[in-house]
Amino acid sequence: MAVKTFVLDGQFISAREGQTLLEVARESGVRVPTLCHLDGLGEVGACRLCLVEVNGRLMPACLTRVAEEMDVRTQSDRLRRYRKQIVELLFAERNHVCSVCVANGDCELQDLAMQLGVDHVRYPPQEPECAVDLSHDRYGIDHNRCVLCTRCVRVCDEIEGAHTWDVAGRGTNARVITDLNQPWGDASTCTSCGKCVMACPTGALFHRGSSVSESAHDRETLHALIVAREEKRWLV
Known part of the structure; x- marks a missing residue:
């Protein structure tokens, strides 16, 4: 495989042909913030x-x-x-109130806001009407917390193979949906595996019964499943 040499933050770096800058930066110990990226899933460049x-x-x-x-x-x-500016716009686009969120303390958007010094939002809130769907017997979705990263869509499609989730609408009307906009509990393709909940970076997808600060995203289990699938462990 061909090797590419380029300059990264003033240092000459060698990388394998086909690698992304994000992959090379992380291998080199350089932190680049992300929200829609999740190891093992395809890239979309959404955030x-x-x-x-x-x-x-x-x-x-x-x-x-x-x-x-x-x-x-x-x-x-x-x-x-x-x-x-991007983080501020994400907060302004939906109704994010960390103090009453199930993912308070375990939210990647919240972490990024603190890391980037976002202590207020300079943009007027859009305050869209966002529903909360509790029709599923195990999980719920609060569209107020969704940042349209499409992690749920990709993990359901690429890892679980169900493709229950998708995105409908445009602009501020865009929403993640299940089975052509059916209530989640009525989605016949959903396997109730919970991978979408594990993948969600915010409190948009959560286990029913979770209260403030109680939601925990099990990234290690999800990563283990992704690696096992890539290595085809269950086919041996």
Whole structure:
């Protein structure tokens, strides 16, 4: 496999052809913030938090493949400004109130806000009408907390193979849906595996009965399932 050499934050780096900038950065110990990325799932570049500067241009690190003569910067005042703005816009788009959320203390959006110094939101709240679906006997979805990262869609499609979840609507009317917009409890394709709940970065998907700060996303179990599937352990 061909090797590509480029500059990453002032240091010459060698990477395998086909690798993304996000993969190489993490292998090199460089932290690049993400929200829609989850190891083992396909990339969609939905959140744009992993923006980096490539020869002066803003590019999503999760979708940009390494190439010769790249000069990549992962940290700059410009990038910090854009990343903070993105997080603020995510808070303004839906009705995020951390103090009453089941994922308070275990939320990737909340963590990013603290890391980027988001102590207030400069943009007017959209305050859309977002429903809470408790029709499933095990899980619930609160669309107020959803950031449309599509992790649930991808883990259901790529790992479970059910493709119960999808996205419908545009702009502020976009919502994740189950089985052509049926209530989750009526979705005949749902296997009740819970992988979507494990994958969710916020409190949008949760176990029924969870109260404030009680939701815990079991990333280790999900990662183990993804690795086992990739290695085809159950086919041996």
